[in-house]
Amino acid sequence: MSTFEDLNLNTPLYNALDDLGFKTPTPIQADAFNVVASGKDMVGIAQTGTGKTFAYMLPILKNLKFSTQENPRVLVLVPTRELVVQVVEEIEKLSKYINNRVLGVYGGTNINTQKQAIANGVDILVATPGRLYDLALTRVLQLKSIQKLVIDEVDVMLDLGFRHQLINIFDILPEKRQNIMFSATMTQDVDVLINDFFKSPERVSIALSGTPLENITQQRYNIPNFHTKVNLLTYLLSDSETYNKVLIFVAYKKMADRLFDNLDIHFKEELCVIHSNKTQNYRLRSIEQFRNGENRILIATDVMARGLDIDNVSHVINFDTPDYPENYMHRIGRTGRAERKGESFVFSTEVEEDAIKNIESLMKMTIPLIEIPDSVEISTELIEEERPQIKERNNPVKQKDEDAPGPAFHEKSEKNSKENLGGSYKFKIAAKYKKPKTRGDKNYNKRNKKK
Numbered sequence: 001m002s003t004f005e006d007l008n009l010n011t012p013l014y015n016a017l018d019d020l021g022f023k024t025p026t027p028i029q030a031d032a033f034n035v036v037a038s039g040k041d042m043v044g045i046a047q048t049g050t051g052k053t054f055a056y057m058l059p060i061l062k063n064l065k066f067s068t069q070e071n072p073r074v075l076v077l078v079p080t081r082e083l084v085v086q087v088v089e090e091i092e093k094l095s096k097y098i099n100n101r102v103l104g105v106y107g108g109t110n111i112n113t114q115k116q117a118i119a120n121g122v123d124i125l126v127a128t129p130g131r132l133y134d135l136a137l138t139r140v141l142q143l144k145s146i147q148k149l150v151i152d153e154v155d156v157m158l159d160l161g162f163r164h165q166l167i168n169i170f171d172i173l174p175e176k177r178q179n180i181m182f183s184a185t186m187t188q189d190v191d192v193l194i195n196d197f198f199k200s201p202e203r204v205s206i207a208l209s210g211t212p213l214e215n216i217t218q219q220r221y222n223i224p225n226f227h228t229k230v231n232l233l234t235y236l237l238s239d240s241e242t243y244n245k246v247l248i249f250v251a252y253k254k255m256a257d258r259l260f261d262n263l264d265i266h267f268k269e270e271l272c273v274i275h276s277n278k279t280q281n282y283r284l285r286s287i288e289q290f291r292n293g294e295n296r297i298l299i300a301t302d303v304m305a306r307g308l309d310i311d312n313v314s315h316v317i318n319f320d321t322p323d324y325p326e327n328y329m330h331r332i333g334r335t336g337r338a339e340r341k342g343e344s345f346v347f348s349t350e351v352e353e354d355a356i357k358n359i360e361s362l363m364k365m366t367i368p369l370i371e372i373p374d375s376v377e378i379s380t381e382l383i384e385e386e387r388p389q390i391k392e393r394n395n396p397v398k399q400k401d402e403d404a405p406g407p408a409f410h411e412k413s414e415k416n417s418k419e420n421l422g423g424s425y426k427f428k429i430a431a432k433y434k435k436p437k438t439r440g441d442k443n444y445n446k447r448n449k450k451k
């Protein structure tokens with residue numbers, strides 16, 4: 001096991017760590033330190049609670065020279081304002097004996113106060129993407145000195161639809177910079193972003209144990225299609241005594257909604273769903289209802305289920321087979337907690353066989369395959385994604401991908417959403433209030449001609 005001494009920090013950092021009572025680096029801190037310190041791009045796969053904030057801040061603070069220049073040199077982007085506050089607090093704790101300036105900015109609060117704070121000079125800026133971009137556009141915030149960009153919780157950020165805003169921000173940052181990203185789950189969106197914008201980043205992930213918890217019984221069904229999966233699920237869930245707290249995982253939002261609609265017919269009062277297109281209130285309510293037993297069944301996407309802390313889950317059902325084996329481990333780890341017994345099923349189709357193989361090789365075990373009960377109807381009906389794709393040639397209208405993250409825009413305020421009526425608006429008002437005709441208005445008679 002490595003120690004903080006192995007990381008060759010400096011006295012101010014050692015003193016701060018002493019004050020915090022931290023004795024040894026966490027695994028992600030030990031593994032990420034040299035990569036971050038080397039200046040290479042990095043992608044860290046780590047969940048909240050693993051000490052990831054210090055994993056990037058320790059090497060950054062060790063190498064950040066004292067400066068009196070006003071423009072920030074380190075930019076940390078996080079998806080929510082709560083996280084801005086939390087990350088700023090962590091950095092401040094670690095900077096207790098260092099003379100640096102840390103500032104957090106986020107939307108929903110007065111931008112002028114933040115402009116003022118920026119004008120006073122900042123070394124490390126922690127921000128949500130929308131507010132950061134707004135501030136950069138005002139030119140009060142200059143990003144030309146940014147040397148290190150950290151994007152924390154990339155998976156959540158992309159799931160919330162921040163992709164376009166991130167790209168806009170990349171555009172105004174200096175090209176020569178170090179990119180450091182952290183994500184709790186690997187998703188296709190994260191992969192695409194990495195490939196599009198980063199220079200062969202080094203991957204650092206805390207060795208996820210491939211050993212499943214012993215108290216989880218895993219089984220697998222081989223199922224031809226979506227509708228048969230729904231039939232099997234309906235069959236299983238109708239035994240409410242056995243399946244008393246069931247967490248169902250799907251990979252993306254559209255599938256979560258589609259599954260919800262199909263199950264809603266049978267389990268209306270017992271069913272809830274969470275994904276990032278649902279409002280935060282809706283999500284919190286759903287989670288609470290599932291936690292307290294009001295709802296027996298919860299459908300969730302990987303990203304949204306990450307922060308769930310729910311005990312006594314009787315069954316985890318993988319409605320699809322995760323592409324990334326780590327996600328499977330995270331999913332099934334939701335049951336069989338606190339020494340209780342848990343059960344998990346994975347539904348796989350023929351095209352998902354490869355994913356199953358990857359999961360099995362990570363776990364170094366085979367998931368026992370069981371037969372679909374005779375009473376479950378095998379459907380031949382296919383959903384859109386399952387039908388063979390016939391590509392149209394040269395159709396200029398692109399097919400809409402409903403799961404593609406949309407632009408993160410805000411509702412216009414009432415004042416700004418008024419239609420611009422141009423000049424005629426003046427005349428309408430004049431007619432309404434019978435204002436005297438203006439001198440020199442040649443068209444007055446034309447407009448007011450009796451019909």
Ligand code: AMP
Pocket residue numbers: 022023024025026029047048049050051052053054090
């Ligand atoms: P994070 O994953 O960054 O949200 O950190 C989770 C918690 O672990 C925070 O409260 C940190 O202050 C704490 N922490 C970070 N590094 C260490 C460490 N080396 N030893 C003990 N606790 C730590």
